[in-house]
Amino acid sequence: MSEPPPDQPLVWIVDDSPTERAITVHALGAGYTFEEFGDGADAVERLNTRTARPDVILLDWVMPGMTGDEVCRYVRAHEEFSDLAIIMFTASRVETDDVVRGLAVGANDYVAKPFVPEELRARVHAVLRSKELRDAANRERTRLAALNRLGRALFAAGADVPRILHELVSSLQGLVADGCAIIVLPGDLEPIAVAVHRADPSAAMLSSIATLADPMIHAFTGSDDALAKLPPLYHPYIQQYGLRGLAILPFPVRNPVQGVVTLTRDGASEPFEVDDVAAIETCIEYASLAVQYALRFEAERTARARLTAVLEHAPVGIIVAGANGAIDLANPVAVQLVTGIETAGTLDRAFGLGTWSTPDGAPIARELWPFGRGADGKAHREQLVFTPPGGESRVLSLTTVTRREVDELAGTVTAIEDVTVQHAFAVEREQVAAFQEQMLGIVGHDLRNPLNAIVTGTELIGEHARELPRIQAVVTRIQSSSRRMTSIVDQLLDVTRARLGDGIPLSIASVTLGPLVQSLVDELAPTYHDAKFVVLADQVRGVWDPERLEQVISNLISNAAQYGDRTKPIQIRVTAEAGTAVVEVSNSIKDAPIPAERLATLFEPYRRGATSMSAHRKGLGLGLYIAHEIVRAHQGKLTATSTAEGTVFRVELPIRGSHY
Template identity: 25%
Template structure:
């Protein structure tokens, strides 16, 4: 194997593989005269070793070789990732079979020449293959760069914190090139360094301000630069001989700098260009992180605003409910006084009679009169209990499922209906929601179910229905009981009006107040002997009004 001086290392290297010494000497002379370097080997085994060690720019390969023929050598070269992209030209004799040429091309040979050949043709073919190889190498390098930048963009995009993006940029720079010091520094509009910085070094004594003068370099107004052992060239390097810088730029505004420095490795303009490409993706990731933080802050402010407004609305609803209750109490005051006064009058008269009876033995106490007193006292207790139950209802408001409320009421009453041989059925659409108080609405539905049960005869039926109708939820309680006389229809929602013997007269009044408090309506239709239908309309969540 011949030796080349280091000063020739920039010339293209051709590996000549031929066992004919005269041929190899002639080829060496032709190539060196045209500015090539040449390595000569005389058998197939040495050819493989030389190709793997020297990485020639082109292999000129004879077919007939000692120890391993040219076809085997070609197959080995194309099978190795180290040598698979080296252009190979086969040298064949005129008298060999044409199938040899086809076999060589099938194995991956780039071209072939027949002996004897003209030097001009040889050089033209070699130059053509070298140019093709340079283009292929350039495409492969660009492809690797694009793959790297694509992967870098994906990795950077995973981070939503500025510090995480900067640390990821350092990791990617270390994967991109070898070096002893890596730095990413953010700057403001005037080029002043900000507090956001990330760096890594193989030298524990290295600190960013002694490695690269960022502000001096930015004054040069360059996208990137490479320096080698020149302390006068900005940015100067105190500890490192070689280095490169690239801007981090977003919307034509420089927001930071990427820098790499080394004591041994020399950097190229292509590497500097790739560093700038990495900087662009770092800039996008930083902007995304900034937008994310702004969106997060906006979301938090929006949530705080919504919470404050919701709190205000809840408080307003509580005040409204309280005012409505106070108004209801005011309206009830006169009725309460009247209704309680009614049973008190017979109680007072009977007590006067008892007093006179105790004073005179001529008028003994009548037990029937005591029973009347007891019944009136119990009536007063029922009135007071109903008022207390109404006052103690919770006013916790939330989104409720109407179907679940009605299902609960139906389950609670199903057994008692069956015991009295009455029927209770329902037909409720799914996903019907209202905003309100669970306890209050359940109490309304329970009251209507119990009233219907009391009105039904043997074999009677109550059917509960619920459906969506525009921006409202319509709920029907329809029975085929004895019905309500027309003269009572307009009074059934009045306080203390009842057709039941032991009724307090507050049930439907409370129902009316609850539904009205939920911004809904409740109405009744009835015909004596045919039945009664109560219709409740409640607004759906979000409906206006």
């Protein structure tokens, strides 16, 4: 007999009377597929051929040969047939005991002959509805059991991605398919292909059709239909196993991994139904989540391993604490620097590991202890001295920052560095620098009086030795040397005032810059007789210290004459710009411009250019530093630029002096 059309229930009519069978077919009408048997033994034999099973059996109770009672007992005795729906036909005068016995041996319902067609149809419909509900419940129970097994298997697989995929295809093949294969594309994972088939342990032929394709669900009426609709790639598989259903679905349903799942239902099976596809998608979703968990687990494991390696080999100590102060981690350097931190347990207990003080020796109270600070979200940096019991003191530099998770305080991270040596060097440098500055002040102050006496004495001698040329020459040299020494002493005193005191003192008076500059040029011209000076001065008046300004401008003009190209004029320009007096001294360069790195330190003390080092070794390299400090004392600015066009020193002074 041909296969029943889809969606039409298959009804077996088992009755020894052809007339009764015809009446039954007519009573049920269209919408059913019928198969008729004249004897119970024929029906039993047909069941055992494993062909299409009936949805309901209409069984005459009294038949020659194998009776309806015996057929019913046989069906219920075999598990594979035990769920078949059976309605028995009885005679109109059948005893109640016979009906009870028929229901007891497995009949689902009965209809008395002669029957009313509407009653027969109603009872058949009721039995079919019951069967549909029972089948749906069985499918759901099977699906849930399979999902439960898959869930346990995926949990056991952990982060083993190949095992996860194998559990997926095995579960799908056992639940809804004859064959299942998966291909994972290369990306976050290495390419993986897994396939299982009910009839072929190697699944070689299934693997040959498990390729990348657009997602779709196919249903075929038979192998010929599949051959006609699918490309040649699938034909060997169809010819070998037949094909009723083909499902191609993406794996997973979200990034980062991409792959394809291929499922088949072969010739002896039915096409995939909606419930089947739902079960497949649920299994794929489970496996997808398991794969993504495995990827995250592996990424986190790798990140943890890297972080552990970094912390163990970090050159600084790291202490990680929770919001409650519990110490979660202390790396080896931290354990070395803060003796006992690994067993303290909390930051509060760590305070008792030794004595804590500031670098200047002041004890630190527990409530001011800096460990664990940072709840305000800012980085806190400070130094303190830690002295373990019976151990040497260490100067530790601490940097504490906050750890936050989802905008909530999760704890702190403290970086610790041993700066004992650096601190000792810094203290020593400060002491040496202070001593040097004090010595400069002392030397400058103590030398000034003897030098003044020498200058005064030579002046007196000079007045009486004009008629003695040889003595006059000696006196002149002594006076020149004394003035130069006095200048050096004055510079040393200015440096000392600038660096140790309140800055260079000023004697403020009203000054007109133009005449002051011209007077300086007139004084310096005889010294640099081969240089040409050009003064371009506006009438700019302000309140400044005239002697100090003369010192600044004289130094700039002298430098321009000494280091510049004397074949070209040295220009001194005086202007006023937006309430600021500007004096610019510019000269053409003799060789190359001043390098940028030298310009950056030009106004630091004891700095001299390369030219001055070879040609003017008598200076201390303090002139520009003192000039800069004098301008700064006026709340002004001194800058320098040097290009191939020339070198320019620019002095900017506020004109109004009320702020002094």
